[in-house]
Amino acid sequence: MPVASADRGTLGRFSVLLVQTRPEVLALSPLARPDSVPPPASTPPHLLRNFCIIAHIDHGKSTLADRMLGVTGIVEDRQMRAQYLDRMDIERERGITIKSQAVRMPWASATKEPARPEHGGVRPEGAPGGLRTYVLNMIDTPGHVDFTYEVSRSLAACEGAVLLVDAAQGIEAQTLANLYLAMENDLAIIPVLNKIDLPSAQPEKYAEEIAGLIGCDTADVLRVSGKTGEGVPALLDRIVEVVPPPVGDADAPARAMIFDSVYDTYRGVITYVRVIDGSLSPREKIAMMSTKATHELLEIGVSSPEPVPAPGLGVGEVGYLITGVKDVRQSKVGDTVTGAHRMASTALGGYKDPRPMVFSGLYPLDGSDYPILRDALDRLKLNDAALVYEPETSAALGFGFRVGFLGMLHLEIVRERLEREFNLDLISTLPNVEYQVRLDDGSTAEVTNPSEFPTGRVASITEPVVRGTILAPSEFIGTIMELCQSRRGTLRGMDYLSPERVEMRYTLPLAEIVFDFFDALKSRTRGYASFDYEPDGEQEADLVKVDILLQGDTVDAFSSIVHRDKAYAYGVQMATKLKELIPRQQFEVPVQAAIGARVIARETIRAIRKDVLAKCYGGDISRKRKLLEKQKEGKKRMKMVGSVEVPQEAFIAALSQDGSAGEKTKK
């Protein structure tokens, strides 16, 4: 097939890399000959294999991916190490994130291709048993439950998934969740045990677990070592063998699905797409089907693993687009890209606007940092389509934002980035979920901030629920049931993955797990349990708003919506905590918890009578002054609630899960 001359350089570079790495790689496997590598835009779909790797966080996905880059010859092992270090330097220096969202790798395989009914049952050309060079696209998937939607879009860009499980640890709940998603997307699953080189590996045991889980034979479970490379060529062969080639209409108007979208300081938004129908080429105008917005295509290319411009992307191909837009919201994950001049009539299915599940108020410790926080959120938004926020004011905490997150990890990541990258000190209020409140007068309200809970007689409140999956050694079943029951959970089912491991499925109110559920689960199972959840609709519940009052004034930051049965415990806990955390004032301060006008718990902070340090010899003066200077700084961190001075630390500690920060504020 002819290749535009402008792109020869790119291919040449590709070839040089291959030539360099040839000797090492030859020892491992049959190698794709450079002249036989199908180039982008002209790769027949039957030579394409799009797959992802589903794995738990430390089960060795990156190492295996590195090894694949080495074995396929696109990056030599030794160079790759150096390259990755370089990349990290660039990230550090420029503050940008370079990810390999999708890597294009050639792989020469003698493996028989599956005959596809879509091809009319005809085996594609090429001598059976001979070597043929395929193009494998490895598509990265976000590893966390908060990003289920992003995961689902990555999976939708693939026809197969490598289920990678640590041979020493077995499958984890999170992996299970992504495995379900993959199966729902009809992906071919290739079960693989990794780290078989470890002395603690138990491949027999976990092969049985996996075989039982996905209904295959234990012999079908491949065994690899990302570390030594053992089994990796066989895995690549297996991918060619069992992952179906993509199917699409090359003559139809272009339709490509966005499965990732990242912001780069220098290049603007880089959009990763998988072409379903038609083709995309440079110098073409494209349109986003959800917004109808059109953009110039400045560059189109593939990652191998560094970005390489290409003459286009055809059916089934995976690559990137650069349009010069600066906000990932203009290039949303799940959206369909089409040609502006020849638009497709229907978008690809499955697009959803990201929907925040967990809300928290974020406030700068230093009120004068509010504009910095605002700008910081605006900046983060460029690279985080799921981040939503609006300004809010708290009597206790001042000016801040109510921020919506996909889940707890998303919250933690955003908070950490704000603090680290923008040098902000933040207070975040207790995370809460969104409630639908219906009043007797028929009006309804969506409540994302407990202090905005409507006044008036409540007819009903609904709260979001999740379907949770817990994997744990079976000895912990009782403990886990106890925990889930205390969190208003309902057991949906239980299966033994092996005699020692059990999968428990629960329906739980989201509100009950956003706080400290995962920590509680870990500590009760000595760290052995893993947990995953996904949204599962809403339910009506008997919920009340509990207010916390200091000297009769409601502290809005401490208001919480809790189940009626737990209101008293929450009230007592907060009142006790605050009594410990708030330093004694010159006057007595009652701390109360109340539902409406009804006080359910009360503590009293007695008035302080003495704060002076008795002695003041010559040698004490410098110490005393320095203490005073320190206290002055501390004073700046005081917030007034009515006439009560509350140290920031008290807010942080009271709003944190264990209250440990309180030790510092106690005298």
Next chain:
Amino acid sequence: MPSAFPPGDPAPADGSLPASALSGMPSRTFSVYVHVPFCRVRCGYCDFNTYTLPELGEGAPAVGAVPGLMGAFFEAAQAELRLAGGVLSEGAPPAAGTVFFGGGTPTMLPPEVLGELLDGIRGQWGLRPDAEVTTEANPDTITPQVAESLAAQGFTRVSLGMQSAVPHVLRTLDRTHDPANVAQAVGALRAAGLQVSLDLIYGTPGESLPDWRRSLDAVAELAPDHVSAYALVVEEGTRMAAQVRRGELPAPQDDDEADKYELADEVLASLGYAWYEISNWARDPGAACRHNLAYWRGGDWWGIGPGAHSHVGGVRWWNVRHPRAYADRLAGGASPAHARESLDDGQRHDELVLLGSRLAEGLALDVLTGPGRRAVAGLIAEGLVDGTQAVRGRVVLTLRGRLLADTVVHRLLAA
């Protein structure tokens, strides 16, 4: 382990001071402090820079000759005096108005040795005719002979570490003296014509309010010229802190200490002692400790000895702590200063307010900043500052204000 030094800047090896610190010395008061870092035993609550002889690896000192480290200390202190004389000479300091020997237990040294050091001070700067010369003393170390001898050397005042009149409280404090010895010591000092101050500690774990009243009653009986009463602070690193941490002793409670302070002020006032600083009461204005007043009024002083602090014209410094290191520095001809700090205007203002507000004479309103002055009305309304005195232009703490002096200082500094 004595409590930690504040962080500071490096001090020059020759001990020299900036001209700005030296300028104006003749118009300021000048005092000398001598730190004697030795004790027979270390008390569990004490975080002062002091060492027992076994800690220093010494046997019992020979009487008179002062051998070993105590001898080395004596030599080094004399050397520091000479160094101080040189450093300050350009500032032309006035004769010393007050001298204070503290510790440690200065009376571990024979009175003649203390007298020699006092002579050294006299020789270097001279003593004002009305100079106040104080030494701290353990009641057990004061015999009629020692008292006579101290008076003969030129001491005018002795501060006795009485701490309490209650045996179980003294035991908790590791004080070994017999309460009966205090009366004998006071008698001996009186007979020698020396002024007597009694040091008390309240809030010791296990001390009841009646226990404290008993100590105050004993003070009434002893009728000293001056009383210091300090709330016990459990300092990090002391044996008592470890005992509190392990739960062997209860931690002192602010409320209990407040009760005891109020009782002390009431009892002492009824006996005719007036407070002149938060923790100090005097039978008449002339009996106030002029040395400590000099600290609180921002006077200049040179502190001789290991770990001693000094202040001259807005520069504060402190010596290396260990007697051996101290002696070695001076033997090598170098200043024993460990570190120092030069106060900027803001820091000097903070100190002025911090120290001045602790005194019964109070703080002139006009030294306060605008926001500080505006805070005074609220402090009067809350009963922390005396309204009558404020109208007359001075900030003076009420009884409640003295206990909450930290709060008051913050507000006066509009912090």
